[in-house]
Every structure is written in C-alpha cells, then in structure tokens.
Amino acid sequence: xxxxxxxxxxxxxxxxxxxxxxxxxxxxxxxxxxxxxxxxxxxxxxxxxxxxxxxxxxxxxxxxxxxxxxxxxxxxxxxxxxxxxxxxxxxxxxxxxxxxxxxxxxxxxxxxxxxxxxxxxxxxxxxxxxxxxxxxxxxxxxxxxxxxxxxxxxxxxxxxxxxxxxxxxxxxxxxxxxxxxxxxxxxxxxxxxxxxxxxxxxxxxxxxxxxxxxxxxxxxxxxxxxxxxxxxxxxxxxxxxxxxxxxxxxxxxxxxxxxxxxxxxxxxxxxxxxxxxxxxxxxxxxxxxxxxxxxxxxxxxxxxxxxxxxxxxxxxxxxxxxxxxxxxxxxxxxxxxxxxxxxxxxxxxxxxxxxxxxxxxxxxxxxxxxxxxxxxxxxxxxxxxxxxxxxxxxxxxxxxxxxxxxxxxxxxxxxxxxxxxxxxxxxxxxxxxxxxxxxxxxxxxxxxxxxxxxxxxxxxxxxxxxxx
Amino acid sequence: xxxxxxxxxxxxxxxxxxxxxxxxxxxxxxxxxxxxxxxxxxxxxxxxxxxxxxxxxxxxxxxxxxxxxxxxxxxxxxxxxxxxxxxxxxxxxxxxxxxxxxxxxxxxxxxxxxxxxxxxxxxxxxxxxxxxxxxxxxxxxxxxxxxxxxxxxxxxxxxxxxxxxxxxxxxxxxxxxxxxxxxxxxxxxxxxxxxxxxxxxxxxxxxxxxxxxxxxxxxxxxxxxxxxxxxxxxxxxxxxxxxxxxxxxxxxxxxxxxxxxxxxxxxxxxxxxxxxxxxxxxxxxxxxxxxxxxxxxxxxxxxxxxxxxxxxxxxxxxxxxxxxxxxxxxxxxxxxxxxxxxxxxxxxxxxxxxxxxxxxxxxxxxxxxxxxxxxxxxxxxxxxxxxxxxxxxxxxxxxxxxxxxxxxxxxxxxxxxxxxxxxxxxxxxx
Numbered sequence: 001x002x003x004x005x006x007x008x009x010x011x012x013x014x015x016x017x018x019x020x021x022x023x024x025x026x027x028x029x030x031x032x033x034x035x036x037x038x039x040x041x042x043x044x045x046x047x048x049x050x051x052x053x054x055x056x057x058x059x060x061x062x063x064x065x066x067x068x069x070x071x072x073x074x075x076x077x078x079x080x081x082x083x084x085x086x087x088x089x090x091x092x093x094x095x096x097x098x099x100x101x102x103x104x105x106x107x108x109x110x111x112x113x114x115x116x117x118x119x120x121x122x123x124x125x126x127x128x129x130x131x132x133x134x135x136x137x138x139x140x141x142x143x144x145x146x147x148x149x150x151x152x153x154x155x156x157x158x159x160x161x162x163x164x165x166x167x168x169x170x171x172x173x174x175x176x177x178x179x180x181x182x183x184x185x186x187x188x189x190x191x192x193x194x195x196x197x198x199x200x201x202x203x204x205x206x207x208x209x210x211x212x213x214x215x216x217x218x219x220x221x222x223x224x225x226x227x228x229x230x231x232x233x234x235x236x237x238x239x240x241x242x243x244x245x246x247x248x249x250x251x252x253x254x255x256x257x258x259x260x261x262x263x264x265x266x267x268x269x270x271x272x273x274x275x276x277x278x279x280x281x282x283x284x285x286x287x288x289x290x291x292x293x294x295x296x297x298x299x300x301x302x303x304x305x306x307x308x309x310x311x312x313x314x315x316x317x318x319x320x321x322x323x324x325x326x327x328x329x330x331x332x333x334x335x336x337x338x339x340x341x342x343x344x345x346x347x348x349x350x351x352x353x354x355x356x357x358x359x360x361x362x363x364x365x366x367x368x369x370x371x372x373x374x375x376x377x378x379x380x381x382x383x384x385x386x387x388x389x390x391x392x393x394x395x396x397x398x399x400x401x402x403x404x405x406x407x408x409x410x411x412x413x414x415x416x417x418x419x420x421x422x423x424x425x426x427x428x429x430x431x432x433x434x435x436x437x438x439x440x441x442x443x444x445x446x447x448x449x450x451x452x453x454x455x456x457x458x459x460x461x462x463x464x465x466x467x468x
Numbered sequence: 469x470x471x472x473x474x475x476x477x478x479x480x481x482x483x484x485x486x487x488x489x490x491x492x493x494x495x496x497x498x499x500x501x502x503x504x505x506x507x508x509x510x511x512x513x514x515x516x517x518x519x520x521x522x523x524x525x526x527x528x529x530x531x532x533x534x535x536x537x538x539x540x541x542x543x544x545x546x547x548x549x550x551x552x553x554x555x556x557x558x559x560x561x562x563x564x565x566x567x568x569x570x571x572x573x574x575x576x577x578x579x580x581x582x583x584x585x586x587x588x589x590x591x592x593x594x595x596x597x598x599x600x601x602x603x604x605x606x607x608x609x610x611x612x613x614x615x616x617x618x619x620x621x622x623x624x625x626x627x628x629x630x631x632x633x634x635x636x637x638x639x640x641x642x643x644x645x646x647x648x649x650x651x652x653x654x655x656x657x658x659x660x661x662x663x664x665x666x667x668x669x670x671x672x673x674x675x676x677x678x679x680x681x682x683x684x685x686x687x688x689x690x691x692x693x694x695x696x697x698x699x700x701x702x703x704x705x706x707x708x709x710x711x712x713x714x715x716x717x718x719x720x721x722x723x724x725x726x727x728x729x730x731x732x733x734x735x736x737x738x739x740x741x742x743x744x745x746x747x748x749x750x751x752x753x754x755x756x757x758x759x760x761x762x763x764x765x766x767x768x769x770x771x772x773x774x775x776x777x778x779x780x781x782x783x784x785x786x787x788x789x790x791x792x793x794x795x796x797x798x799x800x801x802x803x804x805x806x807x808x809x810x811x812x813x814x815x816x817x818x819x820x821x822x823x824x825x826x827x828x829x830x831x832x833x834x835x836x837x838x839x840x841x842x843x844x845x846x847x848x849x850x851x852x853x854x855x856x857x858x859x860x861x862x863x864x865x866x867x868x869x870x871x872x873x874x875x876x877x878x879x880x881x882x883x884x885x886x887x888x889x890x891x892x893x894x895x896x897x898x
Binding site for chain 1: 560561629672673675676678679680682683686687689690691692694695697698699702703704705706708709710712713716717719720722723724725726727729730731733734735775778779807808809810811812813814
C-alpha cells in the first residue's frame with residue numbers, strides 16, 4: 001500500500017468521515033466512561049498483538065472482543081469510540097493511511113453492530129442475571145453484523161489497493177477467518193456478563209485464553225513455515241543428484257498451485273498440491289545418476305529405470321499424513337490423457353486430478369529450463385507446445401487454466417536466464433502479453449541443439465513433452 | 469521393519485496395554501468414582517440442572533480431545549468444565565451447594581460418556597489421562613467445596629479470586645505430576661526432567677484452561693447455566709488453533725521421517741538405518757536425561773544424519789560411514805549440514821549433523837562436539853555394526869567394540885548408556 005490511487009484515498013476518506021459523523025451525532029448521555037476506557041485499553045492490547053496473515057500486510061486481531069463487549073455495555077456510540085482506539089495500537093505493521101482506515105473501519109463496524117443489537121431487541125447496559133439468555137440472540141446478530149461490515153470494508157480497500165497481477169480471488173479473507181472472528185466475538189458477551197461481578201478486572205481474565213489462542217496460532221504459522229522450508233530444503237538435496245533439475249520442484253509446485261487456484265480448488269487441496277509439486281520427483285533418487293544426466297538417447301533398460309521413479313516417490317512419501325490425492329498425484333504425474341503414459345497407462349478421467357495438474361506444470365517447467373540434451377525454450381514456445389498436446393498428453397482444461405494464469409501473473413523461470421529476450425518473445429506470442437512479470441526463458445531456443453528423439457521431443461519414439 | 473526396530477518402538481508410549489503404575493492410577497480413580505457416586509446417591513443430587521449442564525460440557529470436551537506435542541492427551545474443554553463446576557459459587561442468585569463427591573461423579577461420568585465415541589471408532593480409551601484429569605479435579609473439589617459453603621454469603625471477587633487461582637494452579641500441578649510419573653514409568657525418563665517437560669508443554673493450555681474455568685464459574689453467577697453454552701464457543705476457538713498447531717507438528721515429524729529415507733531409496737544406506745539410528749539415539753538421549761525439545765532436535769538430526777551422502781556420486785558400499793576415512797566422513801557431514809541449514813529453522817540440527825564426525829575427545833576440551841552429535845556418532849556406529857540383526861551377542865560385541873574406542877572416538881558416557889539400553893533390551897526380549 002505504498003502509493004494509493006485517488007479512488008483508494010476517497011474510499012478511506014469516506015469510511016473515516018462516516019465514522020466521524022456517527023460518533024459526532026451522539027447521543028452521549030448515559031455512557032459509562034469507565035467502561036469505555038477499560039474496553040479501549042483492551043482493544044489497544046488486542047490490536048497491538050495482531051497476527052500477520054500474509055506478506056502484503058494483511059493482519060488479523062481480536063478487536064471484535066472489545067468492540068462487541070462495548071456494544072452491550074455502552075451502546076453503539078460508545079462502541080464506535082472504543083473502535084477508534086485502534087489508532088493507538090502499538091504495532092509496527094500498518095502505514096499511516098492503513099492505520100486511519102483500520103480506525104474508521106473498526107469504529108464503523110462497532111457502531112453498526114451496536115445499531116443491530118438495538119434493532120434485534122437488545123438493551124444497552126450492564127447485563128443482569130435476568131438478561132440471560134434473552135441477550136444472546138441480539139448479541140449474535142450484532143456479532144454477525146460486525147464481522148460482515150468489517151470484512152466488506154476490508155475487501156473494498158484490498159480491491160482498490162491490490163497490486164496489479166494479484167487476482168481478487170487471492171485476497172486472504174476466507175470463511176475460516178470469518179468463523180474465527182465470530183468465535184472471538186463470543187468473548188464480548190462474556191466480558192459484558194462478568195462486568196457486574198468482576199468489574200474492570202474482567203478483561204484481564206478474558207485476555208488470558210485469548211492470548212493462548214493467539215500463541216497457538218502464531219506457533220502454527222511458525223511450524224508451517226518451518227515445515228515448508230524443510231520440505232523444500234530436502235527437495236533441493238534430492239535435486240543435487242541432477243544438476244539440470246535445480247529448482248524444478250519449487251517451480252512445478254508453484255505452477256501446480258497456479259492451476260489449482262485458477263480452477264477454484266479448495267484451500268486445503270491447494271496446500272496439498274503445493275507439497276505434491278515439491279515432492280513429485282523425489283523418487284528420482286532411485287534412478288542412477290548416470291541415467292539422469294545422460295545427454296544422448298536412452299536405452300530401453302534406462303528408460304525402464306526412469307519409469308520407476310513415480311513409484312519410488314510414492315514409497316517415500318506414503319507415510320506422510322498427506323491427502324491421499326497428493327499421493328495419487330505423485331504416483332501418476334507421468335500418465336497421459338491418451339493412455340500412453342506410465343506407470344499404469346491410465347487414460348482420461350482415470351488419471352487423478354492432481355496428477356493431471358502436476359503433469360501440465362511439470363512438462364511446462366521442463367520445457368522452459370535447460371536440460372542436458374537441449375537448452376531452455378521460451379515461454380511462448382512452451383505454451384504453444386502445451387496447446388498442441390492438450391487432449392493427447394495433457395488435460396485441456398488444466399492447460400487453459402495454466403495459460404490464463406501465466407498470461408495474467410507471469411512465470412518466473414529458472415534463475416540466471418536473461419529475462420529481456422524471453423519476455424519480448426513471450427509478449428509476441430501471447431494474445432495479451434501485459435502483466436507478464438518475469439519469465440526465465442532465454443534466447444537459447446533458436447540455437448538449441450536438440451537430440452533426435454530426445455525425451456521432450458513430441459515426435460520421438462515415446463512421445464512425451466516435458467521432463468522424464 | 470525388522471524385529472529390532474519393533475523392539476525399539478516398544479519404548480514409545482504403549483497405546484493399549486497399561487503398565488502397572490498406570491493401572492494403579494486407573495484403579496484408584498475408579499474407586500474414587502464409585503465412592504463418590506455412592507455418596508451422591510445416598511445424599512441425593514443437588515441442583516440437577518447444573519449437574520447435567522456441566523456434565524454435558526465435560527462430555528463434549530472429552531469428545532474433542534487433543535494430542536499435545538509428545539503424544540500427550542489433553543481435553544482442555546473437559547478440564548475447564550470440570551474445574552468450573554468444582555469452583556462454582558452461584559448459579560444466578562442461588563448459591564451452589566453441591567458436594568465434592570458430586571463434582572467427582574459428574575466429571576468422571578461426563579468424561580466416560582465423552583470417551584465412548586472414541587472407543588466406538590477404535591481409538592484408545594485414554595484411561596490413564598482421564599484418571600489424571602479426574603484426580604486433579606478431585607483435589608480442587610475437596611479443597612474448595614467446603615470453602616464455597618463459607619464464601620457464598622455476601623463476598624466479592626477479591627476475596628474469592630485468590631483462593632480460586634491457587635486451586636487452579638494446584639490442579640495444573642497435580643495433572644503434570646501424574647503425567648510425569650507415567651512417563652517416568654513407561655519411557656524410563658528421569659522424573660525431574662519429565663516433570664519440567666510436562667510443565668512446559670502444559671503451561672499454555674493449562675493457563676487457558678484455568679482462566680476459562682474461572683470465567684465460567686463467575687459467568688454462571690450472572691448468566692446462569694447459559695454461561696456453559698456461551699462459553700464453549702471461545703474455548704473451542706483456542707482448541708481449534710491448538711489442534712492445527714499440533715497437527716502440523718506431527719506432519720512435520722512424519723515428513724522428516726519419510727524424507728530422511730531418500731538416502732535408503734537412493735541406495736546410499738541400508739533400509740531402515742535412519743529410523744533405527746534415530747530411535748536408538750533418542751533412547752540414549754533420554755537415558756542421559758535430555759529434555760524433550762533437545763530430544764526432538766536429536767531425533768531430527770539422527771534421521772537426517774546421512775543426508776550428506778546424497779552428494780556422493782556413488783554410494784558407499786552398504787552405506788556404512790563407519791568404514792570410510794575421517795576426511796570423507798567430515799565432507800559428508802558438512803554437506804548434510806548445509807542441506808539442513810537451507811531450511812533456515814533447523815540451525816541447531818544442522819550443527820549437530822555437522823559435528824557428528826568430530827572426535828569426541830579432542831585435545832582442546834572447548835572443541836568438544838555437542839552431546840547430541842556424540843550420541844548420533846555412537847548410535848550410527850552401533851547400527852553400522854549390528855544392522856537389522858536381532859542377535860544379542862552381536863549387539864554386545866558391537867558395544868564392546870565401541871568401548872574400545874572410547875579413548876578418542878566415542879563418548880564413554882554415551883557408550884555406557886547405550887550398553888545399558890542394549891542389555892535391558894536383551895533381558896526383556898521383543
């Protein structure tokens with residue numbers, strides 16, 4: 001969010017102005033200012049311990065606890081004032097405009113939640129034993145309104161400020177987060193309920209479980225990063241066996257994720273295919289180095305040794321608690337739609353979906369990087385090749401999805417390849433070349449010394465585009 | 469997997485059979501339950517609605533059990549519900565006057581009902597963990613219920629809270645001590661080390677459970693029994709977060725275990741070697757009183773100790789690094805460490821792997837490799853010599869050979885621990 005467009009500024013300004021107006025209109029009579037102060041502090045504590053959701057600065061904090069408690073205890077205007085305390089949160093992340101927007105957003109969400117609470121028949125003030133359980137329904141309504149307003153305003157600003165090339169579908173607001181927010185919101189009613197027994201001491205007691213949950217979430221994120229880094233490090237170790245495949249797993253993983261997201265796979269399956277992509281060639285360890293690095297045509301025996309690698313890979317990853325789909329993907333990523341692939345010779349829909357996705361990404365990366373028997377091809381040539389073999393070797397739907405994604409987001413090929421030439425060539429061959437951020441294809445294709453009958457040569461004895 | 473491998477596995481927590489210590493615990497908790505139920509039946513259940521509401525929450529919590537790191541079973545929601553019931557002062561305006569026996573009966577019966585679905589799908593009943601939870605709650609109930617009878621008249625939170633806080637901490641300690649005793653018994657860990665491990669792992673969950681129990685107990689004064697229902701949602705969020713965390717932790721370990729086998733698939737080492745070395749290394753580490761985080765790092769390092777062999781174009785015959793020159797060993801270790809270091813989060817593990825080929829008795833004492841490296845060095849050599857063989861005589865001979873080299877190559881303390889393990893294993897058999 002470094003440079004904001006005018007529309008984005010207008011949007012942020014509008015959110016803040018509306019928030020300011022609803023607070024200024026009052027009424028202020030009957031607000032317990034002590035409660036406002038304590039809840040404001042609680043909100044600052046929550047805001048200050050926000051967790052980062054992604055690298056682009058989207059963060060999540062448990063602010064709804066304080067806002068929703070304020071809805072019951074001090075009403076819509078008081079809740080909006082509590083929401084304004086977002087401005088005072090101590091965290092390094094947000095830039096001034098982000099901070100202003102967050103403040104306006106939380107004030108407005110709290111105000112509307114307060115209105116909803118009154119609308120659904122809730123009564124503002126410290127709840128008494130007689131208020132329960134009647135208070136729960138209006139409170140649930142208020143919590144729902146809070147989370148909906150919050151997410152809609154956020155989605156709006158993300159849409160206006162997202163960098164070009166990032167599709168709106170990738171904004172990290174999912175149902176899980178929404179439910180988490182609602183779950184935290186339930187703490188709001190606990191604070192309000194305990195106010196008559198524990199008074200201002202309530203937030204202290206309430207904060208403990210919240211912070212433990214936050215701790216667990218942070219631990220989860222750290223473990224996940226560690227996990228990903230470890231898998232990728234081990235994959236790189238495997239790749240050292242074959243110089244030419246350096247970075248291949250990483251890129252196939254990326255390509256598969258692009259396809260998976262493009263066709264709208266669930267987040268869980270996208271995760272699974274990310275790992276499947278990283279690990280798809282792990283079985284190559286079982287293939288003798290001399291065969292992998294051979295630059296001439298392969299004998300039948302050598303080819304048979306290579307054909308074993310998906311099964312070997314499966315042997316290694318079988319014990320990992322992956323989705324079964326990921327295992328099937330690794331095992332069948334060399335099957336072909338026309339049934340001439342290996343290891344089982346499955347055809348068409350018999351091939352697991354993951355395998356068909358991996359197959360496209362695998363072949364594409366193999367074509368756009370150097371091999372012992374030829375140089376890398378430019379992206380556009382590889383795309384043409386994918387199109388050509390869609391329906392015989394590849395699943396046409398996934399080829400289309402991949403091409404759409406590459407045209408929009410670009411493709412980052414192997415490092416070290418000069419980018420300018422490749423990009424120019426790619427731009428020529430794509431119907432819409434814009435948005436192609438980078439690609440690693442270099443100009444070597446023109447001079448590529450192809451081995452007759454090489455494995456990537458579709459006219460060869462065993463037609464197979466792409467890698468071994 | 470060979471027979472030896474299965475014998476090592478025996479050192480893990482047995483999931484079905486109960487040890488003598490554990491059965492004692494379960495019998496004790498069972499007797500307590502019977503006595504409590506009998507007493508409650510004679511006196512009559514006070515406030516049936518509260519008993520049913522809390523019993524339902526406890527059963528629900530037991531249904532949503534959680535495996536904390538290190539194969540520890542926990543049921544945060546059930547524990548919080550039971551503690552809250554023990555600490556309950558009023559429901560609405562009406563003072564809660566249930567007896568400690570009623571608390572024990574409600575908690576134990578709730579837990580048993582919640583455990584039934586687990587049994588139905590063939591999961592272990594987790595009796596000893598349940599017994600530990602019941603005993604912790606029983607301690608709190610026995611101490612607090614008489615106090616509750618005195619406190620209910622006209623007191624405020626500042627008089628109630630300190631007593632409640634103390635008891636919640638006590639419950640946490642009781643559960644940790646019991647769990648540590650079980651682990652000492654089953655894994656032959658040292659009690660002090662096991663207790664510290666237990667307290668460390670249970671600290672975050674225990675804090676959340678304690679605070680939640682206090683929250684429900686106080687909320688019931690205002691909200692009545694609705695507190696139980698409203699409360700379940702937020703703790704559920706905590707539980708979901710914890711479950712995801714422990715889930716990814718487990719997957720992480722599985723993945724490293726699986727990927728460590730690339731050296732086997734590549735023909736660099738004998739099948740099962742990494743798994744055997746890591747089990748043996750962890751057993752030795754535990755014997756030497758290493759705490760759990762260090763054991764986990766040791767396990768990772770042991771699993772990946774041969775990953776450096778991937779840099780060799782041709783595998784060493786039989787993969788036995790004990791047979792190649794020290795220079796070669798060092799190069800393999802160095803490369804393996806480099807690979808692991810790329811993960812950026814396993815620097816300690818990388819260091820352990822790097823130093824595994826260093827002699828254990830250098831002239832300069834400050835150059836001594838970390839204990840984990842020394843353990844892996846000995847465990848690796850032992851496995852290179854014994855392999856998947858199950859013959860006790862061969863294992864004894866291998867230990868003897870390592871002992872001969874304790875002057876320079878192997879750490880005598882490690883070799884002695886290894887020797888104890890090996891003799892114990894041949895005594896007890898598979």
